[in-house]
Amino acid sequence: MSSHLPVxxxxxxxxxxxxxxFAETQVTLxxxxxxxxxxxxxxxxxxxxxxxxxxxxSPDMLREEVGLLSRAGVGGVMLFGVPESKRDDGKGLDxxxxxxxxxxxxxxxxxxxxxxxxxxxxxxxxxxxxxGLVKGHxxxxxxxxxxxxxxAVTLAKWGVDFVCPSDMMDGRIAAIRRGLxxxxxxxxxxxxxxxxxxxxxxxxxxxxxxxxxGFGDRKSYQMPAGNRREARRxxxxxxxxxxxxxxxxxxxxxxxxxxxxxxxxxLPLFAYQVSGEYAMLRASGDAGLMDFDRALDESLVAxxxxxxxxxxxxxxxPWALR
Numbered sequence: 461m462s463s464h465l466p467v468x469x470x471x472x473x474x475x476x477x478x479x480x481x482f483a484e485t486q487v488t489l490x491x492x493x494x495x496x497x498x499x500x501x502x503x504x505x506x507x508x509x510x511x512x513x514x515x516x517x518s519p520d521m522l523r524e525e526v527g528l529l530s531r532a533g534v535g536g537v538m539l540f541g542v543p544e545s546k547r548d549d550g551k552g553l554d555x556x557x558x559x560x561x562x563x564x565x566x567x568x569x570x571x572x573x574x575x576x577x578x579x580x581x582x583x584x585x586x587x588x589x590x591x592g593l594v595k596g597h598x599x600x601x602x603x604x605x606x607x608x609x610x611x612a613v614t615l616a617k618w619g620v621d622f623v624c625p626s627d628m629m630d631g632r633i634a635a636i637r638r639g640l641x642x643x644x645x646x647x648x649x650x651x652x653x654x655x656x657x658x659x660x661x662x663x664x665x666x667x668x669x670x671x672x673x674g675f676g677d678r679k680s681y682q683m684p685a686g687n688r689r690e691a692r693r694x695x696x697x698x699x700x701x702x703x704x705x706x707x708x709x710x711x712x713x714x715x716x717x718x719x720x721x722x723x724x725x726x727l728p729l730f731a732y733q734v735s736g737e738y739a740m741l742r743a744s745g746d747a748g749l750m751d752f753d754r755a756l757d758e759s760l761v762a763x764x765x766x767x768x769x770x771x772x773x774x775x776x777x778p779w780a781l782r
Contacts, residue, residue, distance in 0.1 A: 485765040489533040494776035498563040500544040513774025514668040519562035523570040532780035536575035550607035580625040583671040591627040609639040616645040626653040628681045637702035652703035654695045658682035661736030710734040715766040722767025731768035
């Protein structure tokens with residue numbers, strides 16, 4: 461016996477074809493960017509922890525990877541340099557970044573149309589592991605911005621499409637935009653890490669990038685997780701300074717901020733499903749607590765539904781291999 465119900469929403473869910481037709485939010489490979497950690501040497505291709513998606517590659521091994529992802533339809537790749545030597549004065553970056561230069565060349569040769577992103581930050585290049593220059597135990601803002609601008613200009617000259625300042629120094633977007641324009645790199649885009657929290661979820665990344673801070677923490681420049689209004693201020697400042705696209709990081713613990721950012725700006729909006737978030741899902745799957753693939757897909761849909769146009773995620777590569 462059925463009662464009279466003028467509205468039955470289940471009619472729109474009755475089979476897979478109907479559900480697909482009315483799907484409001486979808487995630488495709490084109491909306492995913494895969495990070496890689498570029499290390500010196502040759503023949504290096506290793507996950508820092510098997511199955512957890514953080515790949516360290518030497519430049520010669522990147523060509524095959526990038527070709528695979530490009531053919532599968534992945535949206536882009538993001539490169540993080542892991543130098544052989546570290547120094548704290550901001551000088552000699554060209555030498556430290558040589559593996560990254562080689563990786564950019566390999567990527568552009570293998571897939572010239574694939575959008576290429578490169579991180580702009582000093583954490584992996586310094587002995588102290590902080591994102592800028594340091595005096596005593598103070599992270600210097602304006603002095604750091606000078607070096608970060610030089611780094612961004614160098615990456616642009618080497619051919620990246622997007623420079624991605626993740627350091628959270630004040631004023632760096634305006635300085636980098638000015639530096640790029642003065643160097644004739646007016647077509648190079650800036651993807652700003654506009655909202656980046658001081659988070660516990662970066663652990664596996666710091667292991668892969670050899671970038672854990674040697675003293676203190678990053679709370680004097682990365683954002684307090686509880687400050688929603690401050691996050692909006694950070695976002696709007698970067699928009700005003702000339703960012704071409706903006707990022708919220710981490711993604712899964714900041715879905716409300718992704719939505720706030722979507723409503724505050726029409727710029728392309730990225731979100732970074734960070735290493736700890738991905739690892740949390742992977743570990744739960746490995747422990748038999750849930751279906752990893754389903755949980756991963758659900759998490760990506762949630763990030764897109766919150767408003768992200770593009771997701772930087774270690775899921776891009778496994779999706780491409782499915």
